[in-house]
Amino acid sequence: xDPRQLQLFRSIxxxxxxxxxxxDGPVLEEPYLQFGEPALLDYASLxxxxxxxxxxxxxxxxxxxxxxxxxxxxxxxxxERTLRDMCRELSNVLSGNASQAFGGNWEISxxxxxxxxxxxxxxxxxxxxxxxxxxxxxxxxxxxxLEPGGGNGA
Amino acid sequence: xxxxxxxxxxxxxAAPLERLPADLRLRSLExxxxxxxxxxxxxxxxxxxxxxxxxxRDRVFRRLCELNLIAERPLTAGEYLRAAATAGGDRPxxxxxxxxxxxxxxxxxxxxxxxxxxPPLDDEKETAMNLTATPPSMSLRAVMRFITAQTPGSDAGxxxxxxxxxxxxxxxxxxxxxxxLRFEDDRLVSDPDLQQEILAxxxxxxxxxxxxxVFVGH
Numbered sequence: 001x002d003p004r005q006l007q008l009f010r011s012i013x014x015x016x017x018x019x020x021x022x023x024d025g026p027v028l029e030e031p032y033l034q035f036g037e038p039a040l041l042d043y044a045s046l047x048x049x050x051x052x053x054x055x056x057x058x059x060x061x062x063x064x065x066x067x068x069x070x071x072x073x074x075x076x077x078x079x080e081r082t083l084r085d086m087c088r089e090l091s092n093v094l095s096g097n098a099s100q101a102f103g104g105n106w107e108i109s110x111x112x113x114x115x116x117x118x119x120x121x122x123x124x125x126x127x128x129x130x131x132x133x134x135x136x137x138x139x140x141x142x143x144x145x146l147e148p149g150g151g152n153g154a
Numbered sequence: 155x156x157x158x159x160x161x162x163x164x165x166x167x168a169a170p171l172e173r174l175p176a177d178l179r180l181r182s183l184e185x186x187x188x189x190x191x192x193x194x195x196x197x198x199x200x201x202x203x204x205x206x207x208x209x210x211r212d213r214v215f216r217r218l219c220e221l222n223l224i225a226e227r228p229l230t231a232g233e234y235l236r237a238a239a240t241a242g243g244d245r246p247x248x249x250x251x252x253x254x255x256x257x258x259x260x261x262x263x264x265x266x267x268x269x270x271x272x273p274p275l276d277d278e279k280e281t282a283m284n285l286t287a288t289p290p291s292m293s294l295r296a297v298m299r300f301i302t303a304q305t306p307g308s309d310a311g312x313x314x315x316x317x318x319x320x321x322x323x324x325x326x327x328x329x330x331x332x333x334x335l336r337f338e339d340d341r342l343v344s345d346p347d348l349q350q351e352i353l354a355x356x357x358x359x360x361x362x363x364x365x366x367x368v369f370v371g372h
Contacts, residue, residue: 033334034333035334036328
């Protein structure tokens with residue numbers, strides 16, 4: 001994985017939030033590594049990647065952040081149905097961003113949207129690079145998870 | 155005469171890392187093995203962890219011995235048998251074969267088997283752990299700074315830190331209480347197994363071994 005690809009992926013994901021609320025843009029907090037238990041909040045939008053390494057990219061969000069997005073999109077109802085709709089919207093955004101940043105020799109799966117009850121049995125890489133994005137008082141996590149031993153050695 | 159290196163032998167540092175001569179020059183592989191010597195792991199285990207061929211491994215151990223950087227550690231009978239279990243490959247052996255030259259014999263024919271003298275059995279209750287001096291702790295912040303210093307730009311450096319830690323067993327990290335790691339966090343790792351995995355992984359990712367200053371004190 002090329003650092004420029006990672007920068008682009010992060011940057012266009014931040015741009016998505018910035019365009020939704022000019023003047024109240026997202027803040028990228030200090031990234032960290034997470035081992036063992038995956039970093040997962042209430043909902044997650046995920047694509048699997050395959051190329052130099054196998055792994056996945058996902059954006060996991062707490063309910064308040066999805067509520068803020070629903071409000072911006074003019075949706076008054078906050079229910080599991082609308083939250084899942086918003087999560088699907090983010091999945092499409094994530095998939096488009098991943099294709100833009102990691103196009104070329106990476107295979108990118110169709111996006112998956114996950115909500116309450118969907119995380120059980122979900123298999124994610126055991127080590128992840130986590131980039132917290134703070135926006136409108138909530139924090140989503142943009143996560144890169146790579147499997148060890150891929151390509152030139154993850 | 156060059157020392158013979160037995161796969162089941164256990165080596166320890168002849169002097170603390172911070173007392174290495176400032177002008178000491180070693181090849182990358184030699185630095186890697188030097189940092190992997192824990193006083194607890196056999197030659198075979200160190201070689202396997204660093205993915206070395208037997209020839210490479212023995213050559214490097216020989217060279218480090220000749221430079222008086224490492225010294226073979228006398229083993230108790232119990233340690234000796236545990237060490238022997240790490241060498242000799244998968245070939246099924248009888249108990250007699252296991253207990254006699256086959257376990258740690260040099261590959262060359264006719265060299266005989268000369269194990270180090272075993273201490274009296276009274277020492278048997280001592281474990282490898284408490285026989286060894288407390289190993290130096292590894293500073294994870296120093297390791298991460300070493301990795302990030304090898305590449306321009308913080309993203310590239312952080313990605314390399316991630317690449318290095320992806321190869322380290324999460325189970326081992328968890329055993330040492332490490333479930334998250336911020337790039338400016340410092341954690342001191344004293345578990346030789348974890349130290350060894352980190353050193354091998356860093357060498358794999360950045361192509362050179364960690365410097366001695368990733369270790370702090372004894």
